Every structure is written in structure tokens, then in C-alpha cells.
Amino acid sequence: MVSGDLDAILAIESCSFPTPWSRGMFEEELGRDYSDAIVAQPVEGGGVAGYAVCWCIAGEAHLLNIAVDPRFRGRGVACGLLEECIRRGARCGADRIHLEVRAGNEDAIRLYRGHDFVFMGIRKGYYTDTGEDAILLSREIRERDAK
Numbered sequence: 001m002v003s004g005d006l007d008a009i010l011a012i013e014s015c016s017f018p019t020p021w022s023r024g025m026f027e028e029e030l031g032r033d034y035s036d037a038i039v040a041q042p043v044e045g046g047g048v049a050g051y052a053v054c055w056c057i058a059g060e061a062h063l064l065n066i067a068v069d070p071r072f073r074g075r076g077v078a079c080g081l082l083e084e085c086i087r088r089g090a091r092c093g094a095d096r097i098h099l100e101v102r103a104g105n106e107d108a109i110r111l112y113r114g115h116d117f118v119f120m121g122i123r124k125g126y127y128t129d130t131g132e133d134a135i136l137l138s139r140e141i142r143e144r145d146a147k
């Protein structure tokens, strides 16, 4: 992800989340050395099909954001982004990856379950915009994930 991607990312962000991240939040991620901010580009032409932001700190990875342009959903873009985050986590020495997901976000939960994430707990009312609970999911990262 580079700053030139941010207009496209903010457009995807605003149609993907009830409380989208701001430009400043993405710019902060671009400046953090422990943050991996990545984009998937469409094969045909430039632009942004999807993106993910993942931290690697103290031997653990944390997926903070992932979204795909609605025109590119259902084609494996999020799978590719998630696998790249896991690969980068493995390469920086993380042994687990964690994330929070809205309890009603069935598409995302299916994506994570398909990648061996397991239920760790619930944070009641974590999302203050809708009052939804957060489901905490986590997955072990193995050495072979680095390949």
C-alpha cells in the first residue's frame, strides 16, 4: 500500500464498514514499521481490488483491517490477502494471528473459518457504532506458513 492507493481504498472502506477508517488512520499505518499494509491489484489495469492491514508485534500478528471492492468479491481476493498476512506474520516470527470480527459479519467469519481460525471469545458491545459484539478469532502460525 502506498499513499497513491488511498483514494481507492477510502472508497472501498466507506461502502464496506459502518465506521470507515479515515485517510489519517491509513497514513499512520504506512508510517509504522511493525505494520504491513498491503493491496491486491486487479490483473486488468491498476487500481485496488482489496487491501489488508496487519501488525506484527512481540511474536504475534493482529489483523486490523481487510476489505475487498464489492465488484471483486467472491473471487478469492480476501483469501489471497489473508494468506499473505499469515505468510508475513510467519516471516516476522509470529506464532499466532488474532482478529476481531462483528458477530453478524457472516462473509468474513466464513472466510476466517476456511483458514483454520478458531473461536477465542466474545467482547460484548465492542463495536460502539452498532452495539454489536466482537468475536475474537485466532489461528496458529506455523513455520511452513512462511513459504
Ligand SMILES: CC(C)(COP(=O)(O)OP(=O)(O)OC[C@H]1O[C@@H](n2cnc3c(N)ncnc32)[C@H](O)[C@@H]1OP(=O)(O)O)[C@@H](O)C(=O)NCCC(=O)NCCS
Pocket (backbone or CB within 6 Å): 016, 017, 050, 065, 066, 067, 068, 069, 072, 073, 074, 075, 076, 077, 078, 079, 080, 100, 101, 102, 105, 107, 108, 110, 111, 114
Ligand atoms: C469479507 C470480505 C473481505 C471477503 O472478501 P472476498 O474477496 O469476497 O472473499 P473471497 O472471495 O476470498 O472468499 C469468499 C468466498 O469466495 C470463494 N472463492 C474463492 N475463490 C473464488 C473464485 N475464484 N471464484 C468464486 N469464488 C471464490 C471463497 O471460497 C469464499 O467462499 P465461501 O464464502 O463460500 O467459503 C468482503 O466480503 C468484504 O470486503 N466485506 C466488507 C468488509 C469486511 O467485512 N471485512 C472484514 C472485517 S473483519
